[in-house]
Amino acid sequence: MSEVYATRRMRVRERCNAAGAAAALVSRPANVRYLAGAAPHGAVLLLGKREDLLVCAGPPDDRPTEGRLDEALRVHALPRPGGDPAVAAADLATGQGADSLAVEEHHLTVARHRAIGSVVPRLRLADLGGAVEQLRVVKDEEEISCLRIGAEIADQALGELLESILVGRTERHLALELERRLVDHGADGPAFATSVGTGPHSGRRGHRPTDRRVEEGDFLSVCLGATYRGYRCEIGRTFVIGTSPADWQIELYDLVFAAQRAGRESLVPGAAYRDVDRAARQVLDSAGHGEGLPPLTGHGVGLEIDEDPQLAPAAMGKLDACVPVTVEPGVHLPGRGGVRIDDTLVVRPEADGGPELLTITTKELLAL
Amino acid sequence: MSEVYATRRMRVRERCNAAGAAAALVSRPANVRYLAGAAPHGAVLLLGKREDLLVCAGPPDDRPTEGRLDEALRVHALPRPGGDPAVAAADLATGQGADSLAVEEHHLTVARHRAIGSVVPRLRLADLGGAVEQLRVVKDEEEISCLRIGAEIADQALGELLESILVGRTERHLALELERRLVDHGADGPAFATSVGTGPHSGRRGHRPTDRRVEEGDFLSVCLGATYRGYRCEIGRTFVIGTSPADWQIELYDLVFAAQRAGRESLVPGAAYRDVDRAARQVLDSAGHGEGLPPLTGHGVGLEIDEDPQLAPAAMGKLDACVPVTVEPGVHLPGRGGVRIDDTLVVRPEADGGPELLTITTKELLAL
Numbered sequence: 001m002s003e004v005y006a007t008r009r010m011r012v013r014e015r016c017n018a019a020g021a022a023a024a025l026v027s028r029p030a031n032v033r034y035l036a037g038a039a040p041h042g043a044v045l046l047l048g049k050r051e052d053l054l055v056c057a058g059p060p061d062d063r064p065t066e067g068r069l070d071e072a073l074r075v076h077a078l079p080r081p082g083g084d085p086a087v088a089a090a091d092l093a094t095g096q097g098a099d100s101l102a103v104e105e106h107h108l109t110v111a112r113h114r115a116i117g118s119v120v121p122r123l124r125l126a127d128l129g130g131a132v133e134q135l136r137v138v139k140d141e142e143e144i145s146c147l148r149i150g151a152e153i154a155d156q157a158l159g160e161l162l163e164s165i166l167v168g169r170t171e172r173h174l175a176l177e178l179e180r181r182l183v184d185h186g187a188d189g190p191a192f193a194t195s196v197g198t199g200p201h202s203g204r205r206g207h208r209p210t211d212r213r214v215e216e217g218d219f220l221s222v223c224l225g226a227t228y229r230g231y232r233c234e235i236g237r238t239f240v241i242g243t244s245p246a247d248w249q250i251e252l253y254d255l256v257f258a259a260q261r262a263g264r265e266s267l268v269p270g271a272a273y274r275d276v277d278r279a280a281r282q283v284l285d286s287a288g289h290g291e292g293l294p295p296l297t298g299h300g301v302g303l304e305i306d307e308d309p310q311l312a313p314a315a316m317g318k319l320d321a322c323v324p325v326t327v328e329p330g331v332h333l334p335g336r337g338g339v340r341i342d343d344t345l346v347v348r349p350e351a352d353g354g355p356e357l358l359t360i361t362t363k364e365l366l367a368l
Numbered sequence: 369m370s371e372v373y374a375t376r377r378m379r380v381r382e383r384c385n386a387a388g389a390a391a392a393l394v395s396r397p398a399n400v401r402y403l404a405g406a407a408p409h410g411a412v413l414l415l416g417k418r419e420d421l422l423v424c425a426g427p428p429d430d431r432p433t434e435g436r437l438d439e440a441l442r443v444h445a446l447p448r449p450g451g452d453p454a455v456a457a458a459d460l461a462t463g464q465g466a467d468s469l470a471v472e473e474h475h476l477t478v479a480r481h482r483a484i485g486s487v488v489p490r491l492r493l494a495d496l497g498g499a500v501e502q503l504r505v506v507k508d509e510e511e512i513s514c515l516r517i518g519a520e521i522a523d524q525a526l527g528e529l530l531e532s533i534l535v536g537r538t539e540r541h542l543a544l545e546l547e548r549r550l551v552d553h554g555a556d557g558p559a560f561a562t563s564v565g566t567g568p569h570s571g572r573r574g575h576r577p578t579d580r581r582v583e584e585g586d587f588l589s590v591c592l593g594a595t596y597r598g599y600r601c602e603i604g605r606t607f608v609i610g611t612s613p614a615d616w617q618i619e620l621y622d623l624v625f626a627a628q629r630a631g632r633e634s635l636v637p638g639a640a641y642r643d644v645d646r647a648a649r650q651v652l653d654s655a656g657h658g659e660g661l662p663p664l665t666g667h668g669v670g671l672e673i674d675e676d677p678q679l680a681p682a683a684m685g686k687l688d689a690c691v692p693v694t695v696e697p698g699v700h701l702p703g704r705g706g707v708r709i710d711d712t713l714v715v716r717p718e719a720d721g722g723p724e725l726l727t728i729t730t731k732e733l734l735a736l
Contacts, residue, residue: 058663066576082663082682103478110473110481111495127479172551180544208434295426295450314450 001037004140005070009035012131013047021102021126023048023093027086028107030303031132033230038067046089048096055085055092066188067230090116094123102128130308137300137308138322143231144346147301147324150187150228151344151358154235157181158222158361166368167216167241171196171209174222182226191225191232192305202238203330203338205294216242219249219337220368221330225305225344232305234326235359236342239366248336253365256331256339259283260363263297263311263327267347267355273315280329281313289331298326301344323347324358369405372508373438377403380499381415389470389494391416391461395454396475398671399500401598406435414457416464423453423460434556435598458484462491470496498676505668505676506690511599512714515669515692518555518596519712519726522603525549526590526729534736535584535609539564539577542590550594559593559600560673570606571698571706573662584610587617587705588736589698593673593712600673602694603727604710607734616704621733624699624707627651628731631665631679631695635715635723641683648697649681657699666694669712691715692726 012035016024024047026032032039032054035047042057054069056077069075078088086108093101103113105127117125139147157178166174175194182190197207202219214220223236238256240249263280277297284293296315300307301324309317311325319325325347330340341363346356380403384392392415394400400407400422403415410425422437424445437443446456454476461469471481473495485493507515525546534542543562550558565575570587582588591604606624608617631648645665652661664683668675669692677685679693687693693715698708709731714724 080663082680105478105482108478110471110476110478113478114473173548176544176548176551180541180548183540183544295448312450 001068002070002072004142005035005037006072008135009047009052011135012128015131016047016102016128019102019126021100021128022098023096023100024102024128025086025089025093025104026128026132027104028132031104031136033067033303034132034136036073037070040069042085044085044089046093048093049098050096053089053092055089057083057085084112084115086112087115087119090120090123094120098123100124100126102126104128104132106130133308136302138320139302139324139346140322143302144322144324146229146231147233147344147346148358150191150226150231150233151235151360153182153185153187153226153228154224154233155359155361156185157226158224158235158237161222162239162366162368166214166220168213170211170213171198171201172211174214175209178222178224182224185226187226187228188230189227191227191234195221195223195236197221197337198241200335200337203332203340205328205330205340214241217246218242219339221338221340223340223342230303232301232303233324233344233358234301234305234328234342235344235361236328236330236340237361237363238339238341239368241368243367245365245367250365252331252333253339255284255287255289256329256341257363257365259329260327260341260343263329264343264345264355264357267319267325267327267345269319269321269347269349271319273309273311273317273319274313276319276325276327277311277313277315280327284329284331292332294330297329300325319347321347321349369436370438370440372510373403373405374440376503377415377420379503380496383499384415384470384496387470387494389468389496390466391464391468392470392496393454393457393461393472394496394500395472396500399472399504401435401671402500402504404441405438408437410453412453412457414461416461417466418464421457421460423457425451425453452480452483454480455483455487458488458491462488466491468492468494470494472496472500474498501676504670506688507670507692507714508690511670512690512692514597514599515601515712515714516726518559518594518599518601519603519728521550521553521555521594521596522592522601523727523729524553525594526592526603526605529590530607530734530736534582534588536581538579538581539566539569540579542582543577546590546592550592553594555594555596556598557595559595559602563589563591563604565589565705566609568703568705571700571708573696573698573708582609585614587707589706589708591708591710598671600669600671601692601712601726602669602673602696602710603712603729604696604698604708605729605731606707606709607736609736611735613733613735618733620699620701621707623652623655623657624697624709625731625733627697628695628709628711631697632711632713632723632725635687635693635695635713637687637689637715637717639687641677641679641685641687642681644687644693644695645679645681645683648695652697652699660700662698665697668693687715689715689717
């Protein structure tokens with residue numbers, strides 16, 4: 001694995017040098033983990049002129065951190081707690097002969113940036129921008145394999161829940177039960193706060209579970225994901241409770257299903273992000289649900305649950321192969337509820353069979 | 369409640385005006401919630417010259433946000449998603465006639481700060497610093513009451529766990545079980561990731577639960593907390609598994625207990641933060657455990673689990689009445705395990721009975 005991290009760091013260094021900076025400081029935790037294998041709390045990564053260093057907030061304690069640190073990487077621990085590793089790293093960069101340092105301006109606070117400027121005034125500070133995030137968009141097969149295992153775990157947890165009795169249980173309890181099952185099946189933990197919405201809450205993106213109980217006749221929307229070796233996937237399904245869904249429920253379900261399928265089918269290398277969004281959105285739009293749709297139809301996943309790309313009307317860029325994204329259109333009718341269907345897929349060339357569906361739980365409308 | 373929020377906002381505005389800024393922009397979510405009653409995702413609070421505004425990232429959706437927004441506060445929603453509420457708020461500040469705006473430089477990123485500067489170049493940007501955090505240190509009785517209820521919930525969850533069979537269960541499962549019980553008893557959710565450490569993992573601050581199972585003869589350390597109406601408390605206890613603790617276990621427990629008591633007893637209005645830390649630390653130090661102690665003995669709690677003050681060797685400042693803090697010394701012996709004892713208490717004058725202990729689970733060494 002060490003080689004993988006070294007290659008990633010080399011690519012960031014190349015971009016950074018091309019932009020005229022001698023060294024780079026990576027502070028965003030997911031970026032640190034991507035380049036170093038692990039991100040101990042508060043640690044930053046210096047890509048220096050002579051050597052890369054992981055700079056940590058205090059003496060290494062024996063707390064397990066998520067991930068495994070690249071053994072080839074030297075760790076520099078601040079001698080006493082309370083110091084800012086970013087400031088120390090800037091100082092170390094100068095020590096290695098760098099006269100300029102690219103920092104993640106979208107992550108570093110103004111206060112930390114100022115502190116670097118005042119402690120190491122000779123150092124010219126530049127912006128690394130989203131260079132590491134851009135590298136993270138296309139995944140290697142090792143990363144995709146982690147996502148695939150996470151998706152299997154989420155499918156298992158969801159499948160088991162569906163075999164249990166649901167009527168009378170609260171959204172909160174169903175969410176906790178799902179999270180317990182994720183861990184049972186080997187997840188590091190949930191990939192994000194599990195969302196369970198019943199009745200009027202169903203179909204809402206990111207609904208926080210309440211004490212509402214599942215009732216006969218409800219739509220039940222569930223959205224969950226597993227983290228596996230740091231990689232986060234997402235699955236969302238909507239079910240109907242009771243034996244006979246109402247006509248409006250069947251209609252709405254079919255509509256969202258058609259939108260989600262349209263989105264999935266447009267996942268080909270070279271497709272514009274906005275076209276994937278439009279494919280799904282226009283199905284809902286033409287059925288009169290254009291108002292109040294969520295701002296995006298899907299997004300990248302990886303070390304964070306919400307990564308680039310954004311599949312949204314104003315998004316710029318095109319899909320590459322090996323980019324895992326969600327496709328998650330939904331409609332929520334205030335006071336009545338709604339439907340969301342959410343898959344994680346990996347973009348693959350048609351020659352390889354087209355998009356690879358990671359979350360394989362059925363998307364038929366199940367009456368539970 | 370609306371009056372409480374208006375008073376808090378007035379106090380921030382006073383500090384901000386005293387520092388020469390006409391308006392203030394609050395972006396840190398816990399600070400937004402403190403001043404507005406709720407912090408919808410991405411929302412910022414403008415304390416303007418003419419009017420205070422909550423500026424939200426998109427049209428208000430019907431998702432429940434934690435907390436209840438102050439009804440007296442006007443909400444300004446950005447017409448389309450993707451914009452930065454901080455930039456919009458700066459623009460609105462100018463519209464109200466402000467020529468200067470104090471921002472939270474310790475929270476705002478360099479990129480957002482720059483975006484404000486380029487969209488509203490006439491506006492002079494100043495630093496609000498930790499003004500809101502400082503206000504948050506001393507709690508009112510309403511806030512303390514939320515912490516007290518949260519502590520009762522945590523005590524209940526812990527008490528129930530102790531009645532169950534522990535041997536053979538994994539750290540992960542015990543942690544999930546505790547979190548489920550917190551929610552059962554009415555918590556919004558856990559206040560932080562529940563820590564359960566057995567055997568060699570016991571006594572570690574912030575230990576992440578693993579698949580290690582509880583064994584006869586182990587120390588078992590548990591640290592959990594409930595969030596109630598946004599307020600977060602913390603309790604930590606160490607138990608011994610089996611009927612007869614070893615001599616070293618009893619000795620170590622007594623030592624940490626003595627250190628924790630010394631810390632608790634030093635919680636009086638006017639005591640220096642560092643003196644509280646020293647009271648606990650020197651007990652451990654003089655027993656030869658000075659090396660490897662965590663950098664702090666305790667910290668404030670409230671809307672965040674780790675707030676000011678820090679009870680640490682280099683901390684500056686003195687305790688006031690009505691400041692809730694944790695006292696949580698611990699010793700971890702690599703390879704063997706250790707003991708941590710952690711309470712949440714509210715500093716009270718001696719005339720009122722001295723420090724109020726919120727987490728009342730016994731601190732006797734229980735053999736389970």
